[in-house]
Amino acid sequence: MRPELQRRVQRYGWDYSSPYYEKGWQLQLWPAQKRLLEKANLQKGEKVLDISCGTGLVTFPIAETVGPEGSVTGIDLSEGMIEKAASLADKDSVSNVSFQRMDAEKLDLPDDSFNIAINSLGLMYYPDPDKAIRETYRVVKPKGRAAALVWGRRKECGWTDIFPIVDRRVESDVCPLFFQLGTGETLQKTFRKAGFTDIVSERFDMKLHFDSDEQAVIAAFLGGAVALAYRKFDEQTKEEAHAEYLESIGSYRDETGYDIPGEFVIVSGKKFG
Template identity: 70%
Template sequence: MKPDLQRRVQRYGWDYSSPYYQKGWERQLRPAQQKLIEEIDLQLGKKVLDISCGTGLVTYPIAKAVGVEGEIIGIDLSEKMIEKARNIFNDREIKNVEFRHMDAEELDFEDACFDIGVNSLGLMYYPNPDKAIQEMHRVTKPGGRAAALVWGRRKACGWAAIFPIVDRRVESDVCPLFFQLGTGDTLAQEFKDAGFVDIESERFEVLLPYETDEEALISAFQGGAVALAYRKFDEQTKEGAHAEYIESIQPFSSGTGYEIPGEFVIVSGNKSG
């Protein structure tokens, strides 16, 4: 898929998923995202860039950690995600956060203007994730730190059947290299190539809890990467896809719901200086 087309697919796909993202993923992703936040060692007064911020799942705990003396800018390619995040943070009366519509591969910031850069589960969707990591390095201050969270290996993610299930019903090619960054030392090498030093990498598993079939289906089809393709399904196609996905996660049934394994990788590094 050509880069410009991939960006449009991602932009509009996440626009469609924005109403469902919180419900589908907030509770499930919290343990992994908490590990990411711990990795960057947040302190009061720091200026932080949250890249691919979505509805602000990571932005909120960052804002609490840096306090009113700190500053957070959240950026996302999806305008609907940004709109949703702004509404959430306005309702919570959080004043030290700003949200902007922006491409992670072309950050509209001066060099060396953030103490910390964070990317939670965004890199897998970019046409050129290496360029996004280079941009994160560019805008990080000397002595600053950056970290990224990605999904791990396909075989370690119990929900991964969603991609072939959708691809069999509509030509989507949503993210053909989705699991590449989480395989081996790929992401750590990308950080090294971008110029980061003192690189640390951690691979770990989290069980993603879902109480009902409906909750699992919303997360898989409406709250994530295949939302744009899913919109093309008629009711009969949806029913077939739902049944196939529920069958695929049966090994992870807890009796009252599901605990689906998800592998993650966190890589962090410092900018020299």
């Protein structure tokens, strides 16, 4: 897929998923995202960039940690995500956050602006992750740092049949290299090429709990990467796809719902200065 087309697919796909993203993923992703923020070692008063912030799932915890003397700028390619995040900030009167629609591969931000940049589960969707990490390096201050969370290896993530299930019904090519960054040392090498030093990597497993069939379906089809392709399904196709997906995760079901395995990778590094 051409880079400009992939960006368009990502932008409008996440626009469509923004109303469902929190319901499908907030509780499920928080343990991994919390671990990312712990590794980031955020400090009071720091100026933070949250790249691919979505609806603010990590933006708001960051804002609380850095306190009123600090600040967080959340950026995302999806206008729907940014609008949702901004409305939540207004609703809860969070004054030390701001949100802008922006391409992670072309940050409209000055050099050496932030103490730390965070990227939680955004890098897998970019046409050129290397360029995005170079841009991250550029906007971080000397002696500043960056930390990123990505999904791990495909074989270790129990929900991945969603991609072929959708692709069999409508061609999507949502993220052809989705799991590449979480395989081997790919993400560490990307950080190193961008100029980061003192690189630390951690790979870990976590279960994603979904209370019901409905919640699992919302997360997979409406709240995630295939939302744009899913819009093309008629009602019968939707029902067939739902049934096939639920069958694919059936082995992870018990009396409490689904506990689906997921593997994650966190990589962090520092900017020389």
